[in-house]
Amino acid sequence: MIGREWKKRTHHCGSLRIEDVGRDVVLNGWVQKRRDHGGVIFIDLRDVSGLVQVVFNPEISAAAHEVAGELRGEYVISCRGTVGARPADSVNPRLATGEVEVRVEEADVISASLTPPFEIQEGSDVDEALRFRYRFLDMRRRDQLEPLILRSRVAVTVRNFLDSRGFLEIETPMLTKSTPEGARDFVVPSRLQPGKFYALPQSPQLFKQLLMIAGIDRYYQIARCFRDEDMRADRQLEFTQIDLEMSFIEPEDLIAIMDAMFVDLFRRVMSVELSDPFPQISWQEAMEAYGTDRPDPRWGMEIDDFSSIFSATDFKLFRSILEEKGRVRGFKVDGLIAPARRELDSLVSEAQRLGAGGLVWMVREGDSLRSPVAKFLSQGETDALIEKAAMVEGEVFLLAAGPGDLNPVLAGLRQYCIKNFAPQPAEAWALLWVIDFPLFDWDENEKRYKSNHHPFTSPSRRTLELLDDDPLQVTSDSYDMVLNGVEIGGGSIRIHDPELQDRIFKILGLGEQEVEEKFGFLIEAFRYGAPPHGGIAYGLDRLAMLMAGKDSIRDVIAFPKTQSGLDLMTAAPDIISQAQLKELRIRST
RNA sequence: GGAGCCGUGGUGUAGCCUGGUUAACACGCCGGCCUGUCAAGCCGGAGAUCGCGGGUUCAAAUCCCGUCGGCUCCGCCA
Numbered sequence: 001m002i003g004r005e006w007k008k009r010t011h012h013c014g015s016l017r018i019e020d021v022g023r024d025v026v027l028n029g030w031v032q033k034r035r036d037h038g039g040v041i042f043i044d045l046r047d048v049s050g051l052v053q054v055v056f057n058p059e060i061s062a063a064a065h066e067v068a069g070e071l072r073g074e075y076v077i078s079c080r081g082t083v084g085a086r087p088a089d090s091v092n093p094r095l096a097t098g099e100v101e102v103r104v105e106e107a108d109v110i111s112a113s114l115t116p117p118f119e120i121q122e123g124s125d126v127d128e129a130l131r132f133r134y135r136f137l138d139m140r141r142r143d144q145l146e147p148l149i150l151r152s153r154v155a156v157t158v159r160n161f162l163d164s165r166g167f168l169e170i171e172t173p174m175l176t177k178s179t180p181e182g183a184r185d186f187v188v189p190s191r192l193q194p195g196k197f198y199a200l201p202q203s204p205q206l207f208k209q210l211l212m213i214a215g216i217d218r219y220y221q222i223a224r225c226f227r228d229e230d231m232r233a234d235r236q237l238e239f240t241q242i243d244l245e246m247s248f249i250e251p252e253d254l255i256a257i258m259d260a261m262f263v264d265l266f267r268r269v270m271s272v273e274l275s276d277p278f279p280q281i282s283w284q285e286a287m288e289a290y291g292t293d294r295p296d297p298r299w300g301m302e303i304d305d306f307s308s309i310f311s312a313t314d315f316k317l318f319r320s321i322l323e324e325k326g327r328v329r330g331f332k333v334d335g336l337i338a339p340a341r342r343e344l345d346s347l348v349s350e351a352q353r354l355g356a357g358g359l360v361w362m363v364r365e366g367d368s369l370r371s372p373v374a375k376f377l378s379q380g381e382t383d384a385l386i387e388k389a390a391m392v393e394g395e396v397f398l399l400a401a402g403p404g405d406l407n408p409v410l411a412g413l414r415q416y417c418i419k420n421f422a423p424q425p426a427e428a429w430a431l432l433w434v435i436d437f438p439l440f441d442w443d444e445n446e447k448r449y450k451s452n453h454h455p456f457t458s459p460s461r462r463t464l465e466l467l468d469d470d471p472l473q474v475t476s477d478s479y480d481m482v483l484n485g486v487e488i489g490g491g492s493i494r495i496h497d498p499e500l501q502d503r504i505f506k507i508l509g510l511g512e513q514e515v516e517e518k519f520g521f522l523i524e525a526f527r528y529g530a531p532p533h534g535g536i537a538y539g540l541d542r543l544a545m546l547m548a549g550k551d552s553i554r555d556v557i558a559f560p561k562t563q564s565g566l567d568l569m570t571a572a573p574d575i576i577s578q579a580q581l582k583e584l585r586i587r588s589t
Numbered sequence: 590g591g592a593g594c595c596g597u598g599g600u601g602u603a604g605c606c607u608g609g610u611u612a613a614c615a616c617g618c619c620g621g622c623c624u625g626u627c628a629a630g631c632c633g634g635a636g637a638u639c640g641c642g643g644g645u646u647c648a649a650a651u652c653c654c655g656u657c658g659g660c661u662c663c664g665c666c667a
Binding site: 033035036037038039040041042044053055057058059072073086087089090092094095098101115116117118119121124125126127128129130132179180181182183184202203205227228229230231232233235441450451452453454455457552562563564566568 | 590599600601617618623624626627629658659660662664665666667
């Protein structure tokens with residue numbers, strides 16, 4: 001053997017139990033903590049499985065005790081000794097291994113450690129930037145490792161499920177072609193083709209469709225994707241999708257198999273029994289009732305339309321808004337009874353922050369309403385409001401009105417109320433489908449239609465006839481999965497008819513030449529017998545984040561980047577040498 | 590591209606608003622004592638150009654401007 005000798009472990013630290021008493025064991029691990037009593041020295045020894053106390057008693061081994069005296073935090077050691085039951089009064093109930101200890105007879109330092117830049121201790125609050133610079137130390141902490149373990153279990157469970165359902169895991173290229181539409185591409189210069197660039201995939205979309213045309217029938221991949229856009233707590237430059245595609249299916253086939261996958265996932269990973277099928281709500285309904293396309297129904301507080309109550313109102317503000325074809329919508333605030341003035345004011349200022357012109361609040365007091373606008377309302381309107389909103393004494397009701405889009409304000413206010421007033425929901429997990437998205441959105445800046453999902457999404461059959469006359473009314477065979485108000489996945493049935501695909505490209509304003517250049521290979525493939533197909537992609541990072549109860553996907557990524565795209569550990573991105581640039585035929589400023 | 594918050598020994602914070610002694614506290618670190626601790630204890634010690642640059646002032650951690658870094662959000666993310 002080269003280098004220092006060390007004894008290989010026979011057990012993991014966290015695995016020892018009272019049944020192991022009397023065993024001769026060897027442990028390898030990191031020194032978590034040393035407690036030196038002058039005579040006896042206690043070490044908490046840590047490995048991936050957990051902690052165990054090892055005891056160095058000079059009466060058992062003077063040599064080992066001497067080694068223990070040299071030990072410091074994060075030293076890697078090997079020690080051999082006997083598992084002993086702790087004296088009854090020194091059992092530690094907070095440790096899984098707290099009934100035992102290892103009485104050390106031989107010990108070796110495998111490698112020493114500098115004093116770490118922060119305490120390697122669960123729960124200690126350390127600046128995230130410092131943690132990411134020393135992520136290899138950060139991950140030694142159980143509470144930092146745990147989300148990564150969970151993520152691994154999610155990935156394995158999904159793999160096993162899809163494998164059992166006949167899906168083939170197939171890898172697609174990382175060095176691929178830039179496509180129009182969608183996010184900004186990361187590009188990679190080509191040495192062999194000077195002046196040309198690969199793009200890193202934003203998703204394996206085109207390749208998985210080609211796999212369907214290839215007759216693969218069912219494909220999946222846990223695929224890395226790249227989008228050069230600004231980051232958020234739930235967005236990184238590179239992220240991972242659970243990507244899959246199926247042939248000869250309709251939306252309900254895919255939804256059924258995904259329902260089964262999530263039941264299986266939550267059962268195996270979370271020990272939670274979800275009941276499928278999961279609810280489906282149309283995009284239109286979601287926007288009406290929640291003001292967003294990713295509703296979280298756990299909190300109630302559904303938005304309703306109260307315009308009809310004010311059809312003949314004397315309240316000038318509402319009347320003029322209704323005359324302009326505007327609407328009056330609102331919701332009842334759960335968890336806020338007999339509010340303080342300060343709470344009502346906070347709602348108004350939140351509404352203003354969200355861009356509302358104003359917000360009308362109302363509090364039921366007997367048969368009347370306390371409200372800044374109460375004096376403008378007739379008793380009939382008051383009665384109708386109380387009844388329609390089902391307000392009980394002291395409850396708060398919010399109304400927003402306007403000719404414009406009220407959804408951002410209403411959805412934002414609902415979020416605010418959830419955060420500040422709402423009681424904990426009965427259900428911990430709300431998983432649902434949002435379906436029937438519009439096929440196109442109108443891009444006001446570019447004055448053209450854009451795909452709501454992507455250009456290969458199939459219009460739904462029942463709205464297909466509107467495609468030429470009123471594209472915005474066309475819905476698509478698409479579906480998003482939403483978990484607790486977070487979009488975790490989205491997909492669609494794809495177009496497999498080249499002529500229909502042509503029409504879509506035209507509506508999107510993509511010229512024939514551009515289509516040929518960018519998607520020619522796909523269009524050509526469609527001409528060789530394409531099966532009907534569709535699929536979905538889930539954000540593994542977001543899913544793992546939610547399941548781990550974290551607020552940022554950085555917590556479920558081993559080596560994340562900062563908001564400005566830096567890897568604080570490796571200092572990437574970095575400049576490259578003139579020689580490298582020259583080889584790539586790139587001039588840099 | 591824009592808005593907001595943050596940056597003080599190794600770590601986490603206080604001090605900043607209202608400028609003025611030696612920049613305080615806890616943890617960690619180093620040394621000593623200590624044979625049953627597990628947030629070990631007791632005694633002692635070292636350790637801070639207050640992110641960086643400029644300005645105002647007799648005097649700046651503190652006020653002003655700029656800049657760098659981190660975070661949150663808007664735009665952006667088919």
